[in-house]
Amino acid sequence: MTQQIGIGPNTRKSVYFDATIAAGVASFSVYNHMLIPAHFGDPQAEYDSLMTGVAMWDVAAQRQVEISGPDARALIQYLTTRDLSKTRIGQGRYVPICDHAGTLINDPVLLMLEENRYWLSIADSDIGLWASAIAAERGLDVRVHEPDVSPLAIQGPKAETLVAELFGDWVKGLKYFGFKQTDLQGIPLILSRSGWSKQGGFELYLQDGSRGSELWAIVKAAGAAYGIRPGAPNDLERIESGLVSYGADGRIQTNPCNPFEISLGKLVDLDRPDDFVGKAALQKIKAEGIxxxxxxxxxxxxxxxxxxxxxxxxxxxxxxxxxxxxxxxxxxxxxxxxxxxxxxxxxxxxxxxxxxxxxxxxxxxxxxxxxx
Incomplete structure (x- = not known):
């Protein structure tokens, strides 16, 4: 008997959902209360494309938490373990977020869009609720919300060639986690050199959800010459590469851990003069030894x-x-x-x-x- 998992209204579909169905998605998982493709029927071929060619992934479930307003920088500084005071517009940062006990509760990528506007590109936990509560308790003048943004990843050794063909050679000058506001055939997006693999690549942060299938089709067509395949964040490659996976490696509900344990200690700046959530607990943890x-x-x-x-x-x-x-x-x-x-x-x-x-x-x- 074939086993099925029901899809209900509390599990959202990606803006690329119809495109992934047409592409033959074989399995879904749930991430940030949203369906995310797990594989397209041939995990080994998807791995090979990632390692030797180019792959495209629907990672719209990698939701964005937008923090904007006069106190946005102050909130970002207080939420994260890294000193972000020197971060500039167009720069991304990998930023652990802990609770007051020093337990890791997310490890997002921060994107500084404007002087007082940021995105947290989050792993699988409700950081929007956390950020809203911290902001309210501290009386900060900010707006915290989820914008209409849906990332599409292009990963693999041929990714740069493909993305340069789509956008121009300027993409080759982007540093890792660097990004730029742009468009693709009139579709508004932010292009970032990033992605959950060690094989190199880019993420296209689509800013108009009504054009998800259109963006997918453009990338697929341009990638055909490079043998592009649809896939998903690849567990085999991430384990081989030692990439951290919040949720799989540690989650507050099942395996609570601090950044030092999960190999993110270098991203904890205990010498910062200002306070941040979990600082006192992390100082104690480090002093006592993990x-x-x-x-x-x-x-x-x-x-x-x-x-x-x-x-x-x-x-x-x-x-x-x-x-x-x-x-x-x-x-x-x-x-x-x-x-x-x-x-x-x-x-x-x-x-x-x-x-x-x-x-x-x-x-x-x-x-x-x-x-x-």
Whole structure:
């Protein structure tokens, strides 16, 4: 019997939804209360396109939280762990956001659009509600809302050539996380050199949701000469590359972690003279030393065909010392690899670690990230 998951009114469709259906999307996930393609029926071919060619992804579920008004900069500074006082218009920044206990609750990309106007391009949690509450409690004069913005990603080693053909050679001068307001055949968008892969690429922040299918068709047609394929943020490539995934690697409801544990400690500026949410807690955490660290894992045995839930990592005497948060089989490394947490006192040479997978123990060893 074929199993199905119902789509209700509380799960929004992307502006590219019809285009992805026509392109043969085979599976969806839910991200920020929105459907996001998971794959188009051939995950290995989608991976190959990302690694050697070019792929296009509907990432409209990567929602934007717009913060504008006289106190916008003050709110952004207080929300994030990084000192953003020197950020300029047209620059993006990767900015961890913590709660007052120092627990990571999102890791968005910040885009400074104007002097008092910013977007937070968020991972999967309701940061708009958080930002609104913090602003109200501090009496800040800002507007916090979700604009009509839907990113479309173009990723892979041929992405720059394709995007330059679409927009012009000026795109080659964009620095990583740099962006510019522009248009494509009259469609308004912001073009950013960014994306959730280590293979390079761009994100097109569409600013008119009524033109989603039109934008998809333009990119698809131009990309045909480069073998472009539709796909989705790729779990295999992200694990191989060691990219952080808020939600998969750590989520406040299931695996609460702080930026130091999840390898984002370099983005925590405790020397800032001003205060920010979680600063006191993070100072204490750093002074006391972190209890866990994020690592790569190699998992012995047959190829992992599916991995749905995080698994405890334990020693030979049954002591739980870590967590395997996600794992896949990697043809590139000819084995099962994953990411997760391990207790700080466990060194990389540990030989007595295992996880229970498919009701049987699997030996695991620790590897540094990214996998090489």
């Amino acid at each position: 209890k866990r660290r994020r690592v790569g894992y190699v998992i012995a045995g047959a190829a992992i065909e599916s991995f749905q839930h995080s698994l405890p990592v334990q020693t030979s005497d049954g002591q739980i010392v870590g967590l395997l948060s996600e794992a896949v089989y990697s043809p590139r490394f000819v084995g099962n690899i994953g990411v997760g947490m391990i207790a700080s006192e466990i060194d990389e040479g540990a030989t007595d670690l295992s996880v229970m997978l498919d009701q049987a123990p699997r030996k695991v060893t620790i590897q540094p990230l990214p996998f090489e």
